[in-house]
Amino acid sequence: MSGAPPAEPPPEGERGALRSALAGLTTRGRSFLAAGIAAAVCAYVLGQSDLLRVGLLLAALPLVCVAVLLRTRYLVSGSRRLSPARVPAAAESRVHLRVDNVSRLPTGLLMLQDRVPYVLGPRPRFVLDRVEPGGRREVSYRVRSDLRGRYPLGPLQLRLTDPFGMCELNRAFSSHDTLTVVPRTEPLPAIRLSGEASGYGDGRQRSLALAGDDDVIPRGYRHGDDLRRIHWRSTARYGELMVRREEQPQRTGCTVLLDTRRCAHRGAGPDSAFEWAVAGAASVGVHLLERGFSVRLLTDTGNSVPGPDAGGFGGDSSDVAGLLLDTLAVVDHSEESGLSPAYDVLRSGREGLLVAFLGGLDEEETAVVSRMRQRTGSAVAFILDGPAWSRVGGTWDGGLRDGGNGAQEAYEERLGQLREAGWTAVPVHPGDTLPRLWRELDGAPLRVGARPGGPAGGGR
Structure with missing residues (x-):
């Protein structure tokens, strides 16, 4: 699971953030701002105070929307979770997206878009209604690939809009996740394979099990050891509890x-x-x-x-x-x-x-x-x-x-x-x-003794 916590804008980036926010004004917002400035100029020339109030209201509305969105932009966090993160080829994985509003003000309309490789399908897009203060919204989508590989998911892109449609701001979270698509495995029947010795190695002898009582190599007692494995002769010799060492099987x-x-x-x-x-x-x-x-x-x-x-x-x-x-x-x-x-x-x-x-x-x-x-x-x-x-x-x-x-x-x-x-x-x-x-292969025994230059036995 990856997440992007909210962060305040750095002081040196406030001017650049404000410039980008003003650039996010929609056509409606630009029109209101231009109409307000024009009304204020005409009111000054004509000496009409009522027209000046109207002009200031028209110009202030988009600017207030910009200020609110600029603040909200840094008080919304996003996270992503894959379920599962490793899937076989042609199988589906579900991606869960979560958006948290940690501010004291509700958000406007939110539009989410997650960046995914083309092989996993089209880019998912979601539209979220206003999120109350301290609230959260969760959405999910599915990805699937017939080709194995590792595919990056992210970053999550968030578009914020105000209720009046005056401004739109984009935010891209920095977190990424990786979906691993492994080859498809098929269940194979259980057959007897040559060289298999019941899990005890390639014909290795179970020397410890065949050893006599005098040849047992004990070790010190550990918490949880079975008391029936205590070796009393070694205990008397060393003055502390000693247990018989368990056989350590060798895997083939x-x-x-x-x-x-x-x-x-x-x-x-x-x-x-x-x-x-x-x-x-x-x-x-x-x-x-x-x-x-x-x-x-x-x-x-x-x-x-x-x-x-x-x-x-x-x-x-x-x-x-x-x-x-x-x-x-x-x-x-x-x-x-x-x-x-x-x-x-x-x-x-x-x-x-x-x-x-x-x-x-x-x-x-x-x-x-x-x-x-x-x-x-x-x-x-x-x-x-x-x-x-x-x-x-x-x-x-x-x-x-x-x-x-x-x-x-x-x-x-x-x-x-x-x-x-x-x-x-x-x-x-x-x-x-x-x-x-x-x-x-179960019907044809594997060749064990043949060597290059030797007789050819068995086979398929």
């Missing part, structure tokens, strides 16, 4: 690799192949976090979320899910020509599960992806069928220059090479849905 690590290379994807818009890959990476990341995996997002540039300073895969699942979605909301094409930076990150340690969303691959990049398999426990690759997507819209070369049947044959060849390297390669065609492709 998973890396979601997203290929964002501009040369690997063609087309634009919410139905493009790149947007399918982004939405797929978001769906898989959220699904695996709900399954108890520790997930990180890795792009072809070598950037990972959470980063290495956050402890690798660690973190609360809800916080990590929000971080992943916020990152995917603004991810864009990269200018990288290959996947070597991502391979260098994977080379730093053995991964538990690797799920990749890949675009067009040439022979060199296929070899890099094949080597990635050596650093993972199991690997799944969703490879977008570039030639098929190009027939729906956009252009495609996929690292090739012949196109047509040659591009399709090369695509099938890349699938075969990755399967021989030990990947579970899943082709993605236009119209395919991720839940259906994910469900098919």
Whole structure:
């Protein structure tokens, strides 16, 4: 929620504020002022005191309206609240606007306008009747976007008018808010994934649970510990209450690799192949976090979320899910020509599960992806069928220059090479849905033992 508290005009800006207020006189106000001045001049020339009074009244009325509005301008505050501030693509968010009158005088007619990007819809405008002293008015409008991203809302613009229509003043509040539109996530079926060990890591042994009583490493008693966990032998040895240390389960690590290379994807818009890959990476990341995996997002540039300073895969699942979605909301094409930076990150340690969303691959990049398999426990690759997507819209070369049947044959060849390297390669065609492709993985076991140069087992 953002707000703009009322403020008094700075002393050095009073002259400029008065000048801008006089410039806000409407046609009616200018006419009254001109008529009053003309009547006052004629009264002076003709010596008519009654006409002079009429002229002064006509000239004073718009000036009084200017003074009242100029004071009211700094005694009206506005605020904005988003509900919610993060929404999936094609979902609606409601924006609540609130105007408070903190002065001792009622306001005149108020016209509100909030500045929003064109992609979110037209600019909302509202007309508010007079606001009593200390009163408030609340209005709301809805915004919606089919395109993911971060969109600024504001500033809120307020137009004040007096009851006589003599003057109009505008005020723009300085506060802004940001609406985050994240990729749409689809619920995925629960399937058995290779490398999953009931949430205790990649086949790691539960050493503490299997250790004997003499091998227990106790720790000091903390408020709230179960008294049944007190280790009496250690308590007698150290002279203070000691409890058995609980087992610290190791969560299975998973890396979601997203290929964002501009040369690997063609087309634009919410139905493009790149947007399918982004939405797929978001769906898989959220699904695996709900399954108890520790997930990180890795792009072809070598950037990972959470980063290495956050402890690798660690973190609360809800916080990590929000971080992943916020990152995917603004991810864009990269200018990288290959996947070597991502391979260098994977080379730093053995991964538990690797799920990749890949675009067009040439022979060199296929070899890099094949080597990635050596650093993972199991690997799944969703490879977008570039030639098929190009027939729906956009252009495609996929690292090739012949196109047509040659591009399709090369695509099938890349699938075969990755399967021989030990990947579970899943082709993605236009119209395919991720839940259906994910469900098919349950019927075909993921390859765990295969390595480049080894036998090709399993597959889709």
